Amino acid sequence: MDIPKSENQYVEFKSEKVAAKDLAEEIVAFANGEGGEIWIGIEDDGTVSGLSRDYEADVMNICRTAVIPPLSLLYEEVEVGGQKVARLVIAKGVDRPYYTTKNRYLVRVGSTKRVASREELIRLFQASGFFHYDLVPLNQATGADLDLSAVGEFFSRYRISFAGESEDEKMRLLAASDITDGQRRPTVGGLLVFGISPERFLPQAGIAFAHFKGREMGSDLVDKKSFGGSLPRQVDNALAAIKANIVTGSTISSAKREESPHYPDRVFRELLVNAVVHRNYSISGSQIRVLLYQDRIEFISPGRLPNTVSIEKLSVGTSFARNPLLVRLMENLGYVDRLGRGLPMVCQEADRLGRKVHFQESGEEFRVVLGL
Numbered sequence: 001m002d003i004p005k006s007e008n009q010y011v012e013f014k015s016e017k018v019a020a021k022d023l024a025e026e027i028v029a030f031a032n033g034e035g036g037e038i039w040i041g042i043e044d045d046g047t048v049s050g051l052s053r054d055y056e057a058d059v060m061n062i063c064r065t066a067v068i069p070p071l072s073l074l075y076e077e078v079e080v081g082g083q084k085v086a087r088l089v090i091a092k093g094v095d096r097p098y099y100t101t102k103n104r105y106l107v108r109v110g111s112t113k114r115v116a117s118r119e120e121l122i123r124l125f126q127a128s129g130f131f132h133y134d135l136v137p138l139n140q141a142t143g144a145d146l147d148l149s150a151v152g153e154f155f156s157r158y159r160i161s162f163a164g165e166s167e168d169e170k171m172r173l174l175a176a177s178d179i180t181d182g183q184r185r186p187t188v189g190g191l192l193v194f195g196i197s198p199e200r201f202l203p204q205a206g207i208a209f210a211h212f213k214g215r216e217m218g219s220d221l222v223d224k225k226s227f228g229g230s231l232p233r234q235v236d237n238a239l240a241a242i243k244a245n246i247v248t249g250s251t252i253s254s255a256k257r258e259e260s261p262h263y264p265d266r267v268f269r270e271l272l273v274n275a276v277v278h279r280n281y282s283i284s285g286s287q288i289r290v291l292l293y294q295d296r297i298e299f300i301s302p303g304r305l306p307n308t309v310s311i312e313k314l315s316v317g318t319s320f321a322r323n324p325l326l327v328r329l330m331e332n333l334g335y336v337d338r339l340g341r342g343l344p345m346v347c348q349e350a351d352r353l354g355r356k357v358h359f360q361e362s363g364e365e366f367r368v369v370l371g372l
Contacts, residue, residue, distance in 0.1 A: 001078045003039060003085070006046060007111040010036040013044055016051050020058070021100070024066035029106040029113035031071055031093035032124060036108065041085035050083030059088060069095045097124035122282045123364075126322055127306045133282045134189035134323040137181040141201050143174075146186055146194050150230065151179065154194070157332060178325050188281060189325035192231050193333070199228040204284045204302070207238045207276070211245045211292040219293070226287075231326070232333060235272045238290060242268045245292055246372070263370075267349050268297075270342040271368055273335050275301045277326045283364060299368045304361055311359045315347045346370070 004011045012026055018040065030036040041051045056075045064070045074089035097116070099105045105116040105124070116124065125131035152162040155173060162170060174180040179190030191198045198205045211223040223245055227237045248262050275288045280303025289300040305311070306322055321327045330336045346368075350357045355371035 001080070001087075003042060003046075003048070003080055004037070007044070009108060009110055010034070012036065012038045012111070013042040013046065014038055014040045015043055015049060016041055016055075020062055020066060021102075023059070024062050024100050025104065025106050026113060027063065027067055027071070027073070027088070027090055028098045028100055028104070029108045030090040031067070031098045032096050032106065032116070033092070033108040035090050035092040038088040038090070039085055040088065041083065042080075048080050048083055048085060051077070051086060055086055059086070066101055068099055068101065071095070071098065096128055097121065119282060123280060123303070126280060126282065127304065129306065132322070132324055133280070134187065134192070134325040135178060136188050137183070137185040138188060138191060138201050139185060141186045141191055141195075143171075143180065143184055143186065145191060145196055145201070146174075146179070147196050147230065150194050150232075154329070154333065177329075179329075187325065189323060189329060192276075192281070192326065193329045195230055197228065198230065202281060204281065204286055205231075205234075206287045207234050207272070207290060208287045209238055209241045209290045209292070213294070215294050215296075217291070231276045231330065232335065234276060235269065235335065238272050239265065239269050242290065242292065242297070246297075261353055263349055263353065267346050267370070270346055271299045271370065273330065274342060274368075275299050277330055277336060278322050279303050280322065280364070286364075294372075296372055297370050299370075301366045302364060303366060304364060305366060311361060314343050314359050315357075316344060 007013055012030075014023065014026070023038070026038055030038070040055060041049055043049055054077070059073070059075055063073060071090075071093060073091070076087050077084050078087055097105055105121055106113045107116045107120055122131065122133065126133055148162075151174070155162040160173070162173065165173065171180070171184055174184075174190070175182055178187055179194060180186050186195065188202065191201060192205055205228070207227045209223070209225045209227065210221060212219040213222050214220070223241070225241055227234045227241075229237075243265065272290070279288055279301040283302040286302040288302070289298075291298040291300070303322070327336055347357050350370060357371070358369040360367040360369065
């Protein structure tokens, strides 16, 4: 087996003399990210120094006692240049976030590890389901930032006349629904769904739409728009932009115009709703992007897939509510089907038209590419 030429985001070299504490930290950093390999018996400069004995028991003991929660990895010994070295293969952790017995949460950045920042910790805890950013109250926002007419329509679905209630009862209803907290501050989810201008407090909330003439981002722009406001408004406006920019082909048959088979509106609506409901709103400075090309349309959401969800599981309906409040509120407004039928429906419609759907995860982005 050939050894990697150098250290990088997915490869780390360690001498046989590496301390157990340092090895535990490297394992934690890889498990909290996309996984990787640690080669023991190779120096930082790539020189093969080899092993004097078998280290499998030591490594497994570190994984059980010095990494929390414990994890499993692949240990194998290979011969390189007449010397034995150990290759440890750490998968992307399913129980993230991991930390050491010294309560150190580490992440991999390039070819090094470092202590996770506050934002990185939030993302890790969101992915695990231990923390939900959409339930966090916004200190700078007040009840005046909520569209009370939209709130009233929401409660009318429960046959509650919100406008006719007393102020105390209104506040109780808002808090009981997690639209606000106990101190009357709107939550992230409450503001996103019912806010007058959520982007004032959450500038990352919004959908950027771009239509390119060709098949690459460098092609001439046909149309470009940015949609803010509440999530229902974002979805409705972005859907209207997609429909206005996608040309539906047609033919003349028996003196009648017949449209070529095309995606129904519910396909684009589902992908838009999926993006706004499941994106990671703790990632600032990055909006949802919808990019329309000649041969495809891409829906790009900030944030990785949660721990228990993989690319392979999406087409069969496996889901995980990163933002359970958003899912609940948008479901009650008729935008979300919690049975997990949305993405399988998209795949079925694409298959019916002889087209493809690709799910991609890269860095802190999740992308759905729908062939046209």
